[in-house]
């Protein structure tokens with residue numbers, strides 16, 4: 001694996017008496033695309049909250065080999081919903097992360113504007129979010145995330161709200177963009193196909209209280225294709241993951257109780 005950027009060792013998190021993350025150890029290498037796949041409510045978003053510093057847990061988190069402290073410097077986070085501000089034009093939505101960093105709007109616009117074509121948004125700079133399709137809004141949200149030039153992207157189910165066809169188109173587009181930019185990326189998703197299509201490696205989570213039940217390498221060549229060439233290998237990996245998710249082994253951590261729902 002490439003040089004480790006992010007490493008978590010035995011990370012745990014409980015909310016009051018509710019054990020959410022029981023034991024999470026994982027790593028993401030430089031320029032690697034890694035996914036976390038798990039059942040609904042397993043604690044995937046909670047894990048991202050620990051990474052962004054919105055919540056505090058137990059265990060150890062390292063970035064480039066040193067304890068993770070300045071969360072904002074390392075991570076650019078794209079939430080599940082596009083979270084575009086309806087009253088701001090698309091150009092000024094995509095500058096938001098830079099403005100939060102203290103960059104003046106004019107300078108932020110100058111940095112973002114040249115990227116509109118690459119993100120399929122050329123000509124829509126002065127539109128409002130409601131005037132864009134769901135896929136375009138997600139591309140704008142991703143643009144807002146990547147221009148922050150942090151060390152690593154955290155993507156929380158970025159395509160979950162899109163219809164199946166748009167989602168597939170967006171996955172292809174993201175894979176192409178990732179090949180070009182080689183972002184270090186950690187994706188949360190429920191979607192087995194999406195994880196296999198996009199990832200170099202996948203961590204499969206158990207149900208809550210979550211631990212990692214399997215790490216799966218995805219040896220498919222890039223560029224990835226949805227065509228017949230990779231179909232057999234792709235569906236074999238998907239079947240392996242579905243089997244893990246649908247026939248879980250007993251969770252060694254659930255004996256601690258608190259698992260009420």
Ligand SMILES: Nc1ncnc2c1ncn2[C@@H]1O[C@H](COP(=O)(O)OP(=O)(O)OP(=O)(O)O)[C@@H](O)[C@H]1O
Pocket residue numbers: 015018020038039040041042043044045046047190208
């Ligand atoms: N701030 C909080 N206070 C109390 N409980 C919380 C808090 N945040 C999350 N939880 C609980 O932690 C559990 C995991 O939530 P989380 O959103 O991390 O799961 P998830 O795997 O991202 O779910 P989904 O896939 O449905 O988005 C849930 O039972 C949730 O109710």
